Amino acid sequence: MRILALESSCDETALTILNAQADSLVLEKDQVYSQVDIHQQFGGVVPEVAARQHAETIIPLLSANIKSEEKVDYLAVTTGPGLITSLLLGVTAAKTLAYAKNTPLVTVNHMEGHIYSNWLSNDELVKNANKYFPSLVLIVSGGHTELVLMKGHGDYQLLGSTVDDAVGEAFDKVAKLLDLGYPGGPIVSQRANDGDCSIYDLPRPMINSGDYNFSFSGLKTAVLYTLERKKKINTEDVDNVCASFQNAVVDILVNKTMKAAQEFGVKSIMLAGGVAANNQLKESLQQEARIKDLPFFFPELKYSGDNAAMISVAAYYNILNKKNIISGKDLLSVAPQSNWQLFKK
Amino acid sequence: MQEFVTNNIKETNKVANDLATSLESGQLIALSGNLGAGKTVFVKALAVGLGISETITSPTFVLMKSYPVNYKQIKQLIHVDCYRLDASEDLADIGLQDFLDDPQTLVVIEWADKLDNLPKNNLINVKMEFLGQDKRKIVISSKLVG
Ligand SMILES: Nc1ncnc2c1ncn2[C@@H]1O[C@H](COP(=O)(O)OP(=O)(O)OP(=O)(O)O)[C@@H](O)[C@H]1O
Ligand SMILES: [Mg+2]
Secondary structure, eight states: OEEEEEEOSSSEEEEEEEEEETTEEEEEEEEEEEHHHHHHHHTOOOOTTOGGGGHHHHHHHHHHHSOTTOOOSEEEEEEESSOHHHHHHHHHHHHHHHHHHTOOEEEEEHHHHHHHHHHHHOHHHHHHGGGGOSEEEEEEOSSOEEEEEEEETTEEEEEEEBSSOOHHHHHHHHHHHTTOOSSHHHHHHHHHHTSOTTSSOOOOTTTTSSSSOBOOHHHHHHHHHHHHHHSSOOHHHHHHHHHHHHHHHHHHHHHHHHHHHHHTTOSEEEEESGGGGOHHHHHHHHHHHHHTTOOEEOOOHHHHSSOSHHHHHHHHHHHHTTOSEEOGGGGGGOOOOTTOOOOOO | OEEEEESSHHHHHHHHHHHHHTOOTTOEEEEEOOTTSSHHHHHHHHHHHTTOOSOOOOOTTTSEEEEEEEETTEEEEEEEEOTTOOSOBOTTTTTOHHHHHOTTEEEEEETGGGBSOOOSTTEEEEEEEEOSTTOEEEEEEEEOOO
């Protein structure tokens, strides 16, 4: 079956056409438009966050990329969680198209999309997913830090989440404190490569909290305090702070993930979300999983950040489970759910 | 104008809690102060004061989060964070106007100093400043009814 998916929950607008078969997922089209591209293509400067004003640009984007005769079996769109003004443009375009083309629409949760980025990058999951359930999924991004027990397709239990800052947010803010620029994650891990993580003794907040929640705001403040104490810092200090910070983050994430893997007797571990790009995190989880003899899956770099490909795959498994499929007059009431929490305790 | 110096989170929580008890619907709380100053900590305590049981988390990446409230006439808390806005934006651009106009909604904004056109009335400014380690200065000033 062919699925056309749209994603616009944050700063990018993305479009994918997936051709899904029982044991293969092929992306016929996969495009991400950052707002910069849109601005260039349509020659107007629009305020960064005013996605509402981009509602008009998604239609030309769609028509430029899909010939009207192209037949898709399903449309899919991210309806949440995310910024309402951004979600609105994707949702409006998708439901209008679905209604006009008389094609059913699948409403997809953005976080579920992140989980399914693993299916895009690991054929083994497409062919034999049931071998790997229950799976423990660590979702780490700019806005989310969640440990989820995935018992089967579409069957989730939330084990824990951050009580303050998300991991990606902590990376960005530490980069800001160190004046390293944006986006902070890649820069901090780059600098960490050259640093010594034993120089600064940073805390591991909540590491022994006895639950699966996380806290990263204290780590941010610990970096702030370290910098205040030093007053002047040189390149080497920056490298060392980055290394110490990243080490603390990875320590906390890996520690809780492995504890949960043990407690729930999972058959695999998965990583998802933008921070899945972090090499130290991947290597560390890989290593711990190997010790426990557990398969470890992670998404390729191009699918760890926000993209529409992961949304199309999540839509595919929703379709197989006959979930969240909307058609006919019901399409008119499809709306963004900016606070959609799919994972429940 | 009220000025406090807090020596730990507990003392900050107390200041926020006290503010919560005096809140009315239709007000807007504008928080400012650098990274780690304690704005989110302050909102967390404010939420506890309003009887919100959900955990308040940082809205930095999603820009805003909403929580149901049942406190006097206040039915909803909108927790906004302008940290990621790089130019001065319009409140309407980020979809806030409807909430500001709703008397049952309390809007609390972190990094409010990044916004240009905060309403002049019913505005409570909370300025937080890092004074070293766990010490913070909190200045609360309000322009009520105007
Ligand atoms: N007296 C205090 N009052 C408030 N927070 C304190 C105090 N002492 C220490 N802290 C710590 O300072 C940190 C404040 O972090 P918080 O995330 O609330 O800051 P913020 O102002 O929201 O930062 P951001 O700009 O990243 O949103 C917390 O880790 C908290 O534990
Ligand atoms: Mg904050």
